[in-house]
Amino acid sequence: MSEAAFIKALLAPLTLGLPEADNLLNDAAVLPAQSQAHYVVTTDTLAAGVHFIGNEEPRYLAQKALRVNLSDLAAMGATPLYYLLNLSLPHTLAEQPAWLENFVQGLKLDQRFFGISLLGGDTITTSSPLQIGITAIGTVDGGNTLLRRTAKAGDALYVSGTIGDACVGMQELKQQSNPQTRAAMRYLLPDPRLELGRALVGLANAAMDVSDGLLLDVQRLASASGLQAVINVDSIPIAEDVAAGGSTWKSLAVAGDDYELLWAMPHDLAPALHRKVAGLDTKLTHIGYLETGEGLRLVDKQGQAVALPSTLGYQHL
């Protein structure tokens, strides 16, 4: 498939005819002026061998690349609108139309699911393994975004969903090609918490997404706000199937790929939040609080100090 054919036959239809993408004919895309709402922009690259195993079905790779970026928009309380795709294809994949079609099928599925469309991007071929860069663009009303640095001492800390599923799922996927378990699906297809993110606007003082390990990300939120975090390790939400497999918080809370939301909120707003998200099937768990100081302290359910693991999460450098 030629570059021109790939763009025209497979990518241009993903713009859904939106004038801002102009069928991918131009050097750049033009965003409509918004007098009230603000655009929110984020970008993340996934690389084979780092963020995915490499034997996944191509459509899952496309969907995961989109979803990890949508998770960043969720953390800001934004609604996604568009994305740009930077595809660095190894020559071997570029020569496989079926691979390209399956990949684009993943984009198409998630475009429909999340109500977004392709705006532009860039495709190159290299001798390196696959890298997928996504730049996601969303919108927030009146600049009402969730930040990391605005948590207050005394805020309770919450996390959505369950922690460490993806880490267990990845191990399963490395051992067998198609394990079909809940944990494996959590690794392949993270679920960006967009509705929850929007519900947190006006209630949470600070928020972020959990992608590099719960403990590391808790420490980052506390640090951005100039506070110390205290986490009750016995309250970290662990799925039953994962716990049954023998995993404990010590490995799960320092593993990446959760794509859950972490937020700081006065504890007395919890009932209001639960009312707001009553229709969502998302578990919300109170895992600790913020106090003056810096760093991260762990306690157990009796309030006894617990030693910090030597590594709190995944760091790229």
Add this chain to the structure above:
Amino acid sequence: MSEAAFIKALLAPLTLGLPEADNLLNDAAVLPAQSQAHYVVTTDTLAAGVHFIGNEEPRYLAQKALRVNLSDLAAMGATPLYYLLNLSLPHTLAEQPAWLENFVQGLKLDQRFFGISLLGGDTITTSSPLQIGITAIGTVDGGNTLLRRTAKAGDALYVSGTIGDACVGMQELKQQSNPQTRAAMRYLLPDPRLELGRALVGLANAAMDVSDGLLLDVQRLASASGLQAVINVDSIPIAEDVAAGGSTWKSLAVAGDDYELLWAMPHDLAPALHRKVAGLDTKLTHIGYLETGEGLRLVDKQGQAVALPSTLGYQHL
């Protein structure tokens, strides 16, 4: 250098304290609402071995990655404001603080030169050679952008600067590490034609940047507008030093990396354009015209048909 230190010490200062970047503390950046102007967004990835040789000074790589994206904004008639950086570092470079500092120095220099600032991004380490992704964001007044598909039959075709310098410069750079020639500098540091792009708004019917080979890009502009292009090969602007080295249009007009502008405009508007860009030291050359039909025809200065080269430019797939 840890990921946190890299972000805090080297990258966060590149945001120049702009509130929209919030010191890179959050999951995404927030763009101010613009009631009249439109945002313009483009993204391009440069990979070692494909877009650069690999022995270049790191700051040149940073500058080139920025500039090829600014060239896309120039082609739309936009003024650049911000960029996001997706850095895929090989482990070997990630462990060299001097390399990272030199790279960031390049970003800093060009930020100052072009009046832009860092908004966000993503840094990963892999076992692959370096890849640098830039997403550039600019602004245009009232959506008055230059497109490719709006050229008209009878429009004259123009190109800025000289063609093929970078191709010659790349050969020189491959042969000796520091040739210090004009052509080598044209390869290392393309000059995005931002002022020219803005001047073309209201005069040109269509425009694009020339990055994959003049002939291929002429064909793309003609095709987007549903027209045929006719190029006088004897009028293609070739720099004296490049011509003296023995290169001819046959190799230069199909080579990539020019980052010049190509535009379609009624010929009688040329004096108005020359007045508008009188202060710019940029050569503007009339190289052909558009007519009804499709594809590309080449002629010489006597109007005799010239055979098309077998390859018109660089295609990634």
